[in-house]
Amino acid sequence: MTPTGLLEGMLAESAGDGEWTRALTFLFVTITFMVYLYIGWRSRVRETQGFYVAGHGVPAVANGAATAADWMSAASFLSMAGLISFMGFDGAIYLIGWTGGYVLLALLLAPYLRKFGKYTVPDFVGERYASETARIVAAISAIFVSLTYVAGQMRGVGIVFSRFLEIEIWQGVVVGMLIVAFFAVLGGMKGITWTQVVQYGVLIVAFLIPTIAISSQLTGFSVPQVGMTAGDVAEKLDALQHDLGFPAYTRPFATKSLLDVACILFALMVGTAGLPHVIVRFYTTPSVRAARWSAGWALLFIALLYTTAPALAMFARYNLLRTLHGARIVKVESGEPHAGDGKAAALYHLAQETAEGTWEPIEWAVGWQRTGLIRFHDENGNGRIEMDRGEQGFREATIDRDIIVLSTPEVARLSPWVIALVAAGGLAAALSTAAGLLLVISSSIAHDLYIHFIDRDAPESRRLFVGRAMILVAIVVAGYFGIRPPGFVAQVVAFAFGLAAASFFPVILLGVFDRRTNRQGAIAGMIVGLAFTSVYILGTRADKIFGADEPWMTAWCFGISPEGIGAVGCLLNFVVTWTVSRVTPPPPESVMKLVDSIRVPRGSHEPLPHFDESDIVADG
């Protein structure tokens, strides 16, 4: 029998394996979803304090785990290792940016916002600056930042469902929406918190197990962080990259300039600290002290994934190059038109040579080609796939970065239950973040805008009802974005960071650390920061965001890419806020007292007694 004939026989047989994986995935996903529903039911709430801040009753460690799940999104779980895998050293900007931001959050914002204690970020901005305009600007940017972010989560849910359970993306998104709706509407922040704690467990296990398996396979060390450092994969990968014409994996600034990297790093850190859905998690702790400790726990839990991801990125790239480079093309079918872009791509059946000199089919490559996320093209027609550097990425393959994590268990030939676990983990990451974001959207509309401005005397029951109704509306909007995604996961998320960096961070920071900052300064700063950042991002990304033929503007600001422009927006906000505050009258006495009181932990259990709501003015 020719090798080709043998291979075709094996391909037919392998269909049974796929069924088994799907059944296991279905089982895992169902079990985890049942657990989320059960928790949602157990933690249903009856009053607004429970709905918005879980009654200030979440212990530090639990809040740490919830924050980690809230924070680690579909992008962290699905896309980040893939990004690093393609960027090599430069991928560190995401690792440092998204963890370094927690240092800022823990030292500069979290304890003081907890002392302030009331429900939302716009609440703080509104009261600190004694201004309704500031509250409205903050509420609208909170909604905008969270909406951009939640779109990516829903897209993540769609990817996982369509790949692993082979159902349509929209069906997957609808299932996800129903689950989130159940526990978020019933339990508000309390339901979301306790589901997030469990979701953290699911996602971290799902991320660690395949990475540990690959680390043992490639390096002999089961701890990925050790395997990455002590194993020889880095050396082998650098050599392989060199042979294929790529820069060494460990070489800095292979893809971006130093200034650009520094700006992206700063924007990501400041953006992380300014994301409203992360900040509100610290309102839920019982005390200021617990808020400080819980920031530590959160970062520890996050670091567990963030130090594993670069190991996975390196191992996955090595495995992918080693498997695909020189793979033999067994058969080329004309594939069905792909749902995404309608292009009918050729379906390549590949085989790799084993150590014994026999040829084994590469099954996962077929499955992933069907999703359109990986494509081959035998440019030189020699019957082999060559992974040399081409004009864009690889010469004979197009690989979507999002699939690195999802395909890893298959590439490394791990057993089907690991694949099923990764699917459940990806869903946990996406759903936990989506829930946190939806709560921010709901509280901004219901609490900061509707109740505050329109229905101030609403009884408790109506406040709760409006909160619940708004979560439902937000879920429907997010679901729409999930079905018609505005861009790919990481890119959209970068946009949210830029806006958070340019609006919330400076205003909250100065609100605590500079008594002299006043209403005029804060409003001017937020508007300038937001306007500059969004115009720059929209302009330089017009081709991707609005489908224009080409971007409306080049990266004119020192060549800083849109991901990093939040750094400049943030600095602009600082300068404008500080300057305007000093040429206008100082804030009223009651605001000064509020600032003094949030600086010390004592008294966090009582409502702030000294602040008089009548001081808030409607800004003319």
Added chain:
Amino acid sequence: MNPNDPSPRPHRAYWRSNLRLIACLLSVWAAVAFGLSLLLAPWLNQWKIGNLPLGFWWAQQGSILVFVALVFLYAWRLDRLDRKFGVKE
């Protein structure tokens, strides 16, 4: 201000100690994030930790570990500061 609060004087000393601590920890933060992992990374890459170039290790592993330590250190030091100045909850 809350009538139960002591005079604002000790609060000012507490706040100043807090600011000093924050400044210290943030200098370490900046040195690690922008110094070791970014500016000095090409130069540090000439040495190795295990089989990994040192600059690369700082950028993708070491910096994250330092951040975790900084946040816990702050929580621990501030517990002591709260007690010392009698502003504990």
